[in-house]
Amino acid sequence: MKKLLVLIGILCCCQYVSAQDFSAFKKKEFVRNGATLPYRILYPVNYKKRKAYPVIVFLHGSGERGNDNEKQLLHGGNLFLKKNIRKYFQAIVIFPQCPKDSTWARYKRDLKTRELTFLPDPEPTVPQTLVKELIDSLVENGKADTRRIYLGGLSLGGFGTYDMLSRYPDYFAAAFPICGAMDIPRFLERARNVPLWIFHGALDETVSPMYDRELYAALMTRGVTTVTYTEYPKDGHNSWDDAFAEPRLLPWLFSNKKRKEK
Numbered sequence: 001m002k003k004l005l006v007l008i009g010i011l012c013c014c015q016y017v018s019a020q021d022f023s024a025f026k027k028k029e030f031v032r033n034g035a036t037l038p039y040r041i042l043y044p045v046n047y048k049k050r051k052a053y054p055v056i057v058f059l060h061g062s063g064e065r066g067n068d069n070e071k072q073l074l075h076g077g078n079l080f081l082k083k084n085i086r087k088y089f090q091a092i093v094i095f096p097q098c099p100k101d102s103t104w105a106r107y108k109r110d111l112k113t114r115e116l117t118f119l120p121d122p123e124p125t126v127p128q129t130l131v132k133e134l135i136d137s138l139v140e141n142g143k144a145d146t147r148r149i150y151l152g153g154l155s156l157g158g159f160g161t162y163d164m165l166s167r168y169p170d171y172f173a174a175a176f177p178i179c180g181a182m183d184i185p186r187f188l189e190r191a192r193n194v195p196l197w198i199f200h201g202a203l204d205e206t207v208s209p210m211y212d213r214e215l216y217a218a219l220m221t222r223g224v225t226t227v228t229y230t231e232y233p234k235d236g237h238n239s240w241d242d243a244f245a246e247p248r249l250l251p252w253l254f255s256n257k258k259r260k261e262k
């Protein structure tokens with residue numbers, strides 16, 4: 001019976017994705033050094049090729065991995081298609097897709113205890129490297145506003161968000177990790193000043209909220225004022241539903257800009 005319910009859930013998710021009209025997100029591939037990153041990209045309404053826009057990159061969770069270049073839009077894709085969002089928060093929005101056999105960040109999980117282990121200073125995964133190079137290409141072509149490059153991700157993508165911030169803390173103007181986890185000491189050392197809005201479900205049994213709670217407490221102890229932590233008391237792992245429904249999420253995100261270089 002349990003297996004049947006899981007199968008029904010998967011089928012429903014597949015039908016949900018196919019039922020949505022995500023055609024405004026153009027299908028593309030980024031190829032570098034023999035590796036390929038499928039991604040969907042949404043351009044602003046009345047897009048001007050010679051204008052530099054804010055860029056939002058969102059990293060999906062483990063369930064949306066693959067190479068169909070569709071599943072990664074399951075969570076969050078609809079948010080950026082809303083008319084008011086596209087009108088008032090004009091940006092280039094990118095949803096890359098990670099292969100099934102890879103991740104956005106390197107870590108180990110104990111299958112019995114579910115505890116996570118992060119290597120001290122691991123090499124970035126190939127998909128993460130491709131994401132960074134894809135953003136770099138937009139910068140190089142003058143399409144990205146370098147003061148307003150934003151990053152977000154859920155679950156596995158939350159891991160990737162924290163990892164990328166630790167590697168490139170001066171690159172992103174702000175980030176919103178959802179139900180993620182990180183190497184706390186490494187993040188505090190390198191990226192504690194990046195504006196964050198952290199989301200997690202109190203009942204999450206897939207990725208314990210302990211990691212986000214401890215990070216937030218550590219940031220508060222260090223006097224960081226650019227971090228917000230929202231924990232939903234009735235949410236399990238799918239806290240992204242409530243996070244995407246936050247009316248202040250995009251206004252907060254766009255309120256953050258990097259200082260102009262002197």
